[in-house]
Amino acid sequence: MFKIAKKITIFFVVGTLILVPFGASTLAQDRLQDEDVSAAKMIVDVLVARPLGLIATALGIAVFVISFPFSAAGGNTEAAYQKLILKPAQYTFERPLGDL
Numbered sequence: 001m002f003k004i005a006k007k008i009t010i011f012f013v014v015g016t017l018i019l020v021p022f023g024a025s026t027l028a029q030d031r032l033q034d035e036d037v038s039a040a041k042m043i044v045d046v047l048v049a050r051p052l053g054l055i056a057t058a059l060g061i062a063v064f065v066i067s068f069p070f071s072a073a074g075g076n077t078e079a080a081y082q083k084l085i086l087k088p089a090q091y092t093f094e095r096p097l098g099d100l
Contacts, residue, residue: 037098045098053092060084 064071064084071080 037096041100042098045100049100050092053088056088057085057092060088 061084064080067080067084068077071077
């Protein structure tokens with residue numbers, strides 16, 4: 001079972017390392033040109049930003065569930081919900097494609 005998890009982790013790390021230069025060049029071009037959304041931005045968004053946003057949303061939900069008793073005792077449940085669940089979910093699902 002650990003072999004499968006190890007292979008999946010290696011796959012994602014290698015994939016991320018391969019895609020990092022594409023994201024860096026897109027950000028560098030963004031400073032030079034202030035045009036509409038390009039295909040490169042959309043590709044980086046679909047392949048990198050959206051999956052990372054999905055992971056952040058899932059981790060935020062897990063942390064919110066774990067921290068719920070403490071945030072309820074402290075009276076900041078709404079703030080925890082906003083920061084841990086709502087913001088990552090909006091970033092992942094509501095913004096236009098390529099709008100980084």
